[in-house]
Amino acid sequence: MNEKTHYRKAFDSPYLSSADIVEPTVLTIKYVRLESDRTKKTKDQFNTAHFVEREIRKGEPLKPMILNATNSKTMKALTNSAFIDDWNNVRVTIYVDSNVRFGKETTEGLRISPHQPEEKRQLTPQSKKAWAAAIDAFKRDGNLVAVLAHVWMTEEDQTQLIEEAGRV
Numbered sequence: 001m002n003e004k005t006h007y008r009k010a011f012d013s014p015y016l017s018s019a020d021i022v023e024p025t026v027l028t029i030k031y032v033r034l035e036s037d038r039t040k041k042t043k044d045q046f047n048t049a050h051f052v053e054r055e056i057r058k059g060e061p062l063k064p065m066i067l068n069a070t071n072s073k074t075m076k077a078l079t080n081s082a083f084i085d086d087w088n089n090v091r092v093t094i095y096v097d098s099n100v101r102f103g104k105e106t107t108e109g110l111r112i113s114p115h116q117p118e119e120k121r122q123l124t125p126q127s128k129k130a131w132a133a134a135i136d137a138f139k140r141d142g143n144l145v146a147v148l149a150h151v152w153m154t155e156e157d158q159t160q161l162i163e164e165a166g167r168v
Contacts, residue, residue, distance in 0.1 A: 014064075016056075016064065018096045026092070027052070029090045032047055035048040048065070049066075052154070075087050075090070091117050120151050123153050125161075130151070138162065
């Protein structure tokens with residue numbers, strides 16, 4: 001894992017950026033809404049993706065991501081729908097493209113892979129053996145990073161697992 005600090009971290013954007021992604025990252029889009037620019041630099045509205053996952057890394061909150069035209073077209077292709085309301089609960093791989101055109105400049109930018117990530121199975125409390133193993137992993141590591149590398153869980157199930165791990 002890269003422990004260095006990207007120079008763009010100093011700009012403290014309210015949105016996910018290339019400074020936040022150190023390797024291709026699979027995330028689950030909880031929902032996409034048309035929202036006003038949080039930076040207050042423009043009065044524009046953006047397709048803004050919010051994620052199921054709460055952290056990008058331990059202790060680092062996951063920010064929403066603006067879906068520019070390229071990423072919105074990718075979402076349309078992945079979901080077979082041009083409607084942002086149909087982009088809920090879609091797993092995507094986000095990566096940094098170092099050749100993004102922004103006006104006359106070439107810069108780093110986030111891209112959504114046009115390929116669906118490998119589907120992880122969902123972990124629920126009903127999967128007794130896997131649930132117990134996830135509790136053990138949480139107690140060992142103090143977080144769900146290792147668990148979520150192999151399965152996906154709803155926010156409610158993540159909370160329940162953490163609570164159960166604290167009781168055991």
